[in-house]
Structure formats: C-alpha cells, structure tokens
Amino acid sequence: MNISNKIQNCFVLFDGAMGTMLQRFGLRPGQLPEQLNLTDEEKIIGIHEMYLEAGADIISANTFGANAKKLKKTGLDQSEVIRAALLNAKKAISRSGKEAYIAYDAGSIGMLLEPLGTFTFEEAYAMFKSQAILAQRHGADIILIETMTDIAEMRAALLAFKENCSLPVICSMTFDENKRTLTGTDPETMVHILQGLGADAIGANCSLGPAELYPVIESITKVCRVPVIIQPNAGLPVYSDGVALFTCGVDEFVLHIEKLVDLGTTIVGGCCGTDPQYTAALKRMLGKKSYKRTLPEHRAVVCSPSKTFYIDQGITIIGERINPTGNKQFKLALKDGDLDRAVFEALEQKKHGAHILDVNVSLPGMDEISILEKLALELAYVVNLPLQFDSINSEAIEQALRVYPGKAIINSVNGKQSSLETILPIAKKYGALLVCLCMDDEGIPTKYEDRVKIAENIIQCASEHGINKNDLLIDCLVLTASAQQKEVLETLKAITLLKTRHNVKTILGVSNVSYGLPKRELLNSTYLAMALYAGLDAAIIDPTSSAYMDTIRAFSVLGVIDQDAEIFIKHYGKSQVVSQSIPSDRTDEHSITNLILDGNKSGLKNAVNNISSKADPVSLIEEHIVPSLRAIGQLYEAGQIFLPQLIRAAETAAVAFAVVKEILTDKDESTIQKGTIALATVKGDVHDIGKNLVKVVLESYGYNVIDLGKDTQPKFVSDTVLKNDVKLVGLSALMTTTLPAMEQTIKLLRNTSPRCVIMVGGAVLTEQYAKKIGADYYCKDALSGVKVAEAVFTCNA
C-alpha cells in the first residue's frame, strides 16, 4: 500500500523520540543532533532499528534541525547532512528486514516571522524549500513538519513542501496547558487554516503528555477532515538541574493514547521522553482497536491567526471602512505608505462589533501587491479579526493569501470565464472563501432569475475545482434606487431563491442602494432589514454607524437569531451614560495648556471650535496650541512633569489639529503644512516604541510625519525621501547589533538625497557615535526631535 493510502485509511504508528535517545547515548550540550548523521551513523541507525523492531510503521529521519540557520553554526553542508540522515534511515530499514517508511522530519527554524519578528515569509519559505527538494531527492516517503509553535511559520513550511516536492505532508503543532500554541493559535483555528492549505494530516506533539493533550485532540477531531496525528511527550516533565525528567510510564501513556484514538486519532507516536518500549506498547494497543474515522461537516469558516469565526451562526458583519474610496485621510495616509491609519480603522470597526474586515487598498499609481501584503500581516498581528481581501488585482490577492497567517475571504470572483479561471484555483490552493458576484460579460442582469443562473454557474465551476459550496458567499448585487428603482427588489428575490434552492451563503454591500438620494443611512438600514428577511447571511457595512448595527441587533431579535433577546438587552438594556463635558468659553492660553495637560480632548475640541469661529484656523495653531505645547515641554525639561504626561499632552493637542484640518478640508483649502518628516526604526530592529513617541510629539507640533515602521529596509527609507521630497529623516535603533543598519541607511540617504537632514536616537546611541556614523543630529528624547525639526524647517522656510 502506498504511504498516502496508508495514512488515509489505516492506523499508522510513528516512532518515539530521537533527541531523548541521543541524550542517553551522550549528546553533548550545544551539540546539534544532526551532526551525528555524519559522525556517528551507527548510533543513529541503531536507534532507528530499535524503533523498527518495536513495530514502527514510519521512522523519522534525524533531520529536525537540518535547516540553513541551525546548520550554519556547524559549518556542515545541508545536502550532506540530509543525504546522510535519510541514508541512515534506509540502512536501518533494510537491516531490520521490515516494511516501513521514512519521514523527513522538519522542525522550526527558530525565528519568528514578521511582524512579530523580522524574519520574512520568503526567507522562511526558502529555508523549507531547500529541505523539500533534498528530502525528495534523497528518498524520503513522507514529510513530517512538527513541534511548530507559530502558525505563520507552519504555513510557510507547508507551502514550501507542497510546492517543491510531491510527498504527503503531515503538520503537527505544539500546545500549552491553555490549549494555545506559543504565539496564540488554538487547535480549531490551526486545523481550519492547515486543512484549507491542503495538509494531508494534522495534529499535535511535544510539550504535554497524552493526558494533558486530551482537550486539544478533542477540539481537533471535532473539525478536522483529514487524519489526526498525536505524538505526546512521556507526560509533563519534572526538572532536576534544569534537565527534564518525564513522569508518564509506558502503561499510563498507552492508556491515555487509547482515549485519543477513541476520539478519532489514527496516527500515533511519541515525542520527548518516549523510547522503543512506548512504541512496542502502542503497537499492541493499536492491534486491538478497530479503525474508524468520522468526517466532520464542511462549514463556512474564516480565521485570524488566533480566532475561528463561523459564518453560519447568525448575521455576519463585515466592516467596509478599510477602503480609500471616499475617505480622504485614508487615501493620503496610504499614499505616504503609512498603514497605521488602516490598522486604526480596523481597531475601531472591531470595537463596534465587526466580525470580519474587508481590506481594500487599491489606488492608482500604488504598488497594491506589496501594500496589501504588508497590511495583511500588520492586521493579523494587531487586530484579531479574519480578513476579506478586496481587489481586482489577482496577484495582489494571491500574495496576501500566501503570507496571511489565517484563513481569509477573496472579494471577489464573478461569472466571467476569465475571472473564474484566474480566481478559483487561487481560492482552492489557499483554502480561501469566495465572494461570488452575480454578473458576467453582459454586466448585471436585471431579472433575479438571470442573476441566480450566474450564481449557479459559479457554484458548478467552483465544484469542478474542488471548492465546496459552503465556501462560497453569493453577492446578488444592489443597484441604486434613484436610477433603477424597480430592480431593487430583484436582488432580494435572488437571495431568497438561492437560499431555498441551494442553501448557499449570501453576502451584500447595501450602501449602493441609496446613492443619489437624501437620508442615505435611513434607506440603507431599511434595505438591510429587508435583505436580512430575504435570507442574507453577511452584510458588508460600516459598523461604526449605529443605524446599521441597530438594525442588525433589532432584526436578530425579531428574526429569532438572538435567543431571548440576550444580546439586545445586554446592549440596550441599561440607560446609556453620556459623558458630559462642560463647554469652555475661556480661550486664554492658560486654559488651553491645562486642557492639553489634563488630556481633556472634548474640552479642547470645544475651545478650539470657539476660537476658530473668530480667528483664522491656521494661526490658531501657531498662536494657541504650539505655545501651550512649548510651555508643557518646559515643564517636562524642568522635571515638573514626566514622559507619560508629555505624550498625553501631545495626543490631546492632536485633537486641535483634527478640528483645524476638518475646517480646512471643508473650505477645500490646503492643509496645515509645517513640513514633512520621515521616521523609521532601522532594518533588523523591532523596538519601535521610542520612534512612535517621537512621532506623536512631532505631530502635535503640526509636522506631517510619514511613519515607515520598524525593521525598515534602507532602500524603503531613501525611496520615500525621494518620492515625497522629505527634508528631515529620523532613524532609531535600540541595540548595538542594529547600529550598522543605521549607518548603512545614512550612507544610502547621503547618496540619494544629499540635502536631507538626518537625526538619530536610541538607547545605545551617543552624540559622539551619531556623528561617527554620519548623522546630523543626535536626539536624546522626543522633545529634542522637535527642536531639530524647528531648526530645519525654519531655515528652509
């Protein structure tokens, strides 16, 4: 029987620990176990033979750490190590005379992927790709990716092995007592993400014993549609001198594994602390069990890296605010390469109850592919909500799906042949859900029956690509009531027919219906209620608008979705406390300074509105806000107030700028422009809090700050400076190891923009060192950054 059939249809027994055995045989501290493939091959072969003798169907080659990063320290050639490891396994099988298979065992590289760390998806992918090629070349039968702690790295590994060798791939991650991986993924989310990507078996290993892993396997088997693997440690370790001693004996181990088999696990083995005795006992236990595997239902599900959301439980709210269309500030920020605005919009929508976030960053002249990729990672890191990638650029969609450590939705495919041929394979490959628009080459049909026909064609084509209809969200499309009033109801009829005939999920962005009419929110929320009654599952709306959220909450009660009106009562039951701020008519500097210092944003807003009704808004800033900030800066320098208060003041003062900007935008006048400053934490450095503080303070003084983020490539800094004609750049680095990157960035800037002024800061920097690496200014704190900016822009003015 070939290995793929075997793991799909039979119990399979893996071996036990390699590391534990090597330690018993005298592996020295600091020594990489993979070195022994070349230096002590008899030891390795001997261990494999013991496991084969004990009855293992699959032995894991001694390749756990055979990646470029770990091997670099030893100076050994990766190809040699992997070849030797697989050869040792082959020799063991041939000596034993048994029929068995060899798994190429891949462990973590040991670096966290962006944006948590600085390791890029492509770098991780490359390190697994070389292993994939060598594993197949040197005769592995199957791939085992195991002891993974980060879902982002697990995905990179799975894609690299799937794309670069033709062997089946088993994915196994490590969970702690809280049922989470070390970077926060729960078992259910892991399963949805990995089975979407085509893993051949999924499960858990290491860190816990078989008893502690019971709840983890319980969650996995409930949702996993591929075989489940379990390789626990021999119980929880007890440390003596920091050396782990495992406490779970053979009988107890097997007893607990049997319970995991009863849950539906079909591939078993051991991890740290287990030895051939455990394997032999597992073999005896499996011999008495009868094979059964249940197949859980295929549900419509999306995931962030640490959360699973089912679309079949009530009304799904998809936030639409991450979109430059009609959002001027968002557009400007995006043009500057500043993604914080988008992440802020994401957090706001989450706060208001969004379940999923639509992400659209299409702007003419922008590199949509790299922006969508970067934003996908940033949102995955900061905002724990699944994403819906919204673009007509299929390359941008695919790249975002490649790196996003979750399970996303593609927005969208339509009935055109070209669209189906491009998008369906991408959706299948990455396990993405799919928004399907009921339109084709002829446009949007006016009659509902014709829209349903297009939807049926898409359902059919998707099925031919192996995509389950539960992964489709049909969008019956809304036309405007002002222009095509009669067709407004056609959309709703199409929804109802599709729901009754095919029981597919439906999705709709309602706001188009009111285009060109007054009272848009009223029309939209009324139409939303009608669509929900027609059977709509997911609404693409602005969740910060209470009209829509009110409608959804009310409909959930009347439509018997919100049982006993529990959520409704929770939300509206208690009287809303409206915070009362006393409007201030006093506009003297003393009161403005106090408002800023106290962090009284609403008070400041009132005060600024008062002044601006009488005075020119731009001079308002220079005459009232900046002097107050200077006074506060002096208090800080005198040790009267401290950093948290300085930052609070800066953030509060930002309210004044927002008011003034709004007035100017309304008057269509150019905005306040004191000068543009680019800030970056240099390549290799992840510590950005200092840079963020400088940003807030500079913005409070009215400077336009382009925030290039952390771990910033020198070229990205120099390109941005050139593109935006930036006069002042601020660079930060925390540690001695990242100072060379700072120097490199300065050198590049000197070449590309010789007139640009450079200021630097960071814990290990000194005035002297700043001069040495060619910076113009050393800033010991955020306020000194303001002084540099004032000097630079006063001279330039």
Add this chain to the structure above:
Amino acid sequence: MNSKEITRNEALRYLGYKKASMHKVDPKTLNILEEALIDLESLNSFKYTYRAFDIGIKDNAVTISNSDVAFKSASLSKFLADFRHVVFFAATLGAAIDRLIASLSLSSMEKALIYDAYASAYIEQKCDEAQKLIFESELCGYENLSRFSPGYGDLSLEYNDVIIDLVNAQKLIGVTSTQTYLLVPKKSIVTIFGLSDKNNINESHKCEKCGFADNCIYKDESWVPT
C-alpha cells in the same frame, strides 16, 4: 516595599522618574499602571525555562564542562568567578503583550508607553520569583538575585542564540532571536546566574556590570563607580 510596589517603582524609573520625583506621579499615570498590572496578571503568560551546567573559567572565557560551548567575555568571567555551577535561563511574557502594546500605540500612545514600561518591570519581577524558586530547588545558600545577560559588558548579543539553544527556549517557551540577535517576543529575558552554597560572594553593582552607565538615564542614582 512589597514586590508590587517595587515593580511599579521600577516602571516609573523606566518612564523617567527619579527617586526624588516619585511623589510627583500624576493620578492618571498611576491608574494606567494599575490597569497594566491587571491586564498582565490576566494574560498570565509568563514562562521560563533553564538548565544548570558545571563551568570552567580560563583566559577570559567561560566554558561549559564536557562540551564545546564557550562564552568569550572578560566581564562574564568576572561575574562568575566564584561559581562552578551555573544556571542558563530564558523567560518571556509571550507574544500577546507585544500585540497589546502595538494595538494600544494606535489608540493611546500614553497607555502604550506605560504598559511597555510596566511589562519590562513586571518580567524582571517574575524572573526574580523564578530565580528564588530555582535557588530553593537547587538547595542554594546563595540568595543574590543578580543576573548577567548578553549585551552587558563585553558579552556579545550573539550569545542570546547560544543560550536559547542550550535551554531549548524556542521550543519550550517560544523565545527566539532575530538575525540581529534581538529577542522576540520583545518582553523576553535570556540570562545567566550562579548557584553556590556560600552566601558571602561579592558582586559588582548592576550598573557596573552593564557597561553603558556613562550614557544611561536610568542608572541607579546611589551607585558610585568603582
């Protein structure tokens, strides 16, 4: 002072307060420090791991017995001069606190700043507690909670990687380092301390060990360089 107060005062020191200005802390800052404590306690994400080895010291290098692992550093050699049995230790507050601070920095930089400082102080407190437990379980008479980390003195940051591998920190608690040897998650500690049954070992002051005192705004005001 109880440990909670010590941690709070350490956080305030990171925020720029000196001993003399501790009484000037404003109520909002104190409130946010309280919130930070509650959030960190509810995250409950502190994890640590360690291994103890016998060491030898020769020619300004600390070597682990029966291995090829060597730490070339005069300052570490000095720090461990009186010890033969040494703990290599790694700890972290995990990725969740990094995420929390990143999201706070978009809604309130003031809060992000205070949480960041508090988390730094909090992990030190947790490491102190872990170190005490290790002293107890190793029946160690020595009780000084001082530690030595890569980056101090002339001990290069590259040794972060060596210690992470020695104690299997990536696999067990999720501590990793970047190509530039910075620890990720950010609120992580990788360090070394000695075990001894004696309790009369002289130690240099922490500011002395660190080597950045000339340029440090956080240094202990009471410290007199030797």
